[in-house]
Amino acid sequence: MTPPVFDSPTGNAGARLRILHTEAATSFGGQEFCIYKEMVAMRDRGHHLELVCQPGAELGDRLSEAGFTVHRIVMDGPGNFLRGVAFVRRLLRRERFDVLNTHSRRDTVLAALGARLAGTPLIVRTRHLAKPINSLYAYTWLAHRVIAVSRYVRKQLLDGGARPESVATIHSPVVLPQVREGVSxxxxxxxxxxxxxxxxxxxxxxxxxxxxxxxxxxxxxxxxxxxxxxxxxxxxxxxxxxxxxxxxxxxxxxxxxxxxxxxxxxxxxxxxxxxxxxxxxxxxxxxxxxxxxxxxxxxxxxxxxxxxxxxxxxxxxxxxxxxxxxxxxxxxxxxxxxxxxxxxxxxxxxxxxEGLFSAERIAGQVEHAYTSWLAERGRPSREARSA
The missing domain is CATH 3.40.50.2000 (Glycogen Phosphorylase B;)
Known part of the structure; x- marks a missing residue:
């Protein structure tokens, strides 16, 4: 089967999407930088995005400084887990999000469960790591669809038992390095x-x-x-x-x-x-x-x-x-x-x-994936439904 490929020219989608991202990590590395770049690029395309993260997360600090709404909850421990599920469920319902996109194991289990209870139209799990898959539940039962950041990662998911039609390859966005004058x-x-x-x-x-x-x-x-x-x-x-x-x-x-x-x-x-x-x-x-x-x-x-x-x-x-x-x-x-x-x-x-790997190009692919998956599930964006 040909792997799903999502590409679209630069330009705004017909309907503005409401997207909630989640990330459990408090450190800031390559994965968190990719989330940051994608959220900024998607906002530039006219969509509304917010983040749920843990207290002290540098990703949350950076996105807050960039003008995003950031919600902070503790995700460790059984009591905090249950409170977190309830919080995400209320947030998704109250703010009428179209898409939940999770990024790590801990936030996926917590937020996707909340999204299932809230009836969120589309739950997406992005897989950033090149490691064997230990458990498929986060990529099958909890998430409706999965984004793999490379063809290699997609193959790992399929080898682990994920459904081919549910996993798309969308590369991580890259912001080109800037050069400062006077530094050698x-x-x-x-x-x-x-x-x-x-x-x-x-x-x-x-x-x-x-x-x-x-x-x-x-x-x-x-x-x-x-x-x-x-x-x-x-x-x-x-x-x-x-x-x-x-x-x-x-x-x-x-x-x-x-x-x-x-x-x-x-x-x-x-x-x-x-x-x-x-x-x-x-x-x-x-x-x-x-x-x-x-x-x-x-x-x-x-x-x-x-x-x-x-x-x-x-x-x-x-x-x-x-x-x-x-x-x-x-x-x-x-x-x-x-x-x-x-x-x-x-x-x-x-x-x-050629603009390969640019944040603008990748955001177009993500946007097209979201709208295509919502349509496949018979769940167009809330804005489109209310038009």
Whole structure:
């Protein structure tokens, strides 16, 4: 069966939708940033959106600052769970929401149960993670439809038993990095003008493959004496473990740790090649950001990473956990400035010129999915019904 694909041109839907998003996480990472970008883009298309989150959630703080209505409830513990279900049920009924869109396990169980009790027309669960599905109830009985952020994640859901007709692939939106005047990472790090810089931007967790990248860089370090590796991101205890590994390899003067940075546009501008040796990835939006800045990218053939690039055109794919293959890919790009420029230009055109992965394009797909699913269920938006 052909997987459901939702695309639509930029423009507003015929009816304004009322959409409630929920997220249980209090930290702010890639998943929460995607929710933020989608909600802003959907509001720009004329829809009304609100959020339910936990106290102290950074996503709630950011959306509140952006002018959204944010409801905060504690989702931990049996008593709070029951109170939360009742709260969401009342909210959905009182404010006459057309769509509930949940994002994590805890808020899905709580909010979707409240939505079932409220008779909400459409309950959608977005799956952001590239992990095996332990239980299907959140994707079948609780939710009417599911959004997977990559074709790989959709396949995982289907392999776990989800119904093909109920799961659509809609990629995560990507906001292109901005460059601030007067900021130079190369100058900050004291890199020579002729340095060839390989860069990686990722939280430091074992699954991101920083150790493989360091091993690959060590293999090419003699052949390319002007090459430097810049690792952007934080995460204990791996950060300190990687620093110790670099020191043991005698590469402390050529491998640089910046910690977490917020000026990603300026960071990417300092690189000649972007590489991330991740072992698991639902999509890999950082590859898209790097390509948008005109960088050739090297990624691993796992999860949704192949969906972010055109292998051989905008970048190179290598097997995961294979430092030798990664070293060969690095060498091929460091040795060929023409190839670097060609791949970088192709990636920039694909992302910026064609608008792939833009928040506006993704919001159009989400909007079309919502309206199509409401129609399939015989439940047009409340605004359309009252017209």
């Amino acid at each position: 990472l190369r100058q900050e790090l004291g890199l020579p003008q002729d340095a060839l810089v390989v860069g990686c931007v990722a939280v430091m967790r074992a699954e991101k493959g920083h150790g493989d990248l360091i091993d690959a860089f060590e293999q090419i370090s003699v052949r390319f004496p002007t090459a430097h590796l810049v690792l952007v991101g934080d995460g204990m205890p791996l950060f300190e473990q990687l620093q110790a590994k670099v020191a043991a390899l005698g590469l402390a003067q050529r491998v640089h740790f910046t910690g977490r940075r917020h000026d990603i546009g300026n960071v990417l501008m300092a690189f000649d090649v972007f590489a991330l040796a991740t072992h698991r990835e639902a999509l890999g939006t950082v590859f898209i950001e790097a390509a948008a800045m005109g960088l050739p990218v090297i990624g691993t053939d796992v999860g949704g990473v192949p969906e972010t690039m055109q292998a051989g055109v905008t970048g190179l794919l290598v097997p995961p956990r294979d430092p030798a293959a990664l070293a060969a890919a690095l060498a091929s790009l460091l040795d060929d400035p023409v190839l670097r420029r060609q791949m970088g230009d192709a990636g920039r055109e694909r992302i910026r010129g």
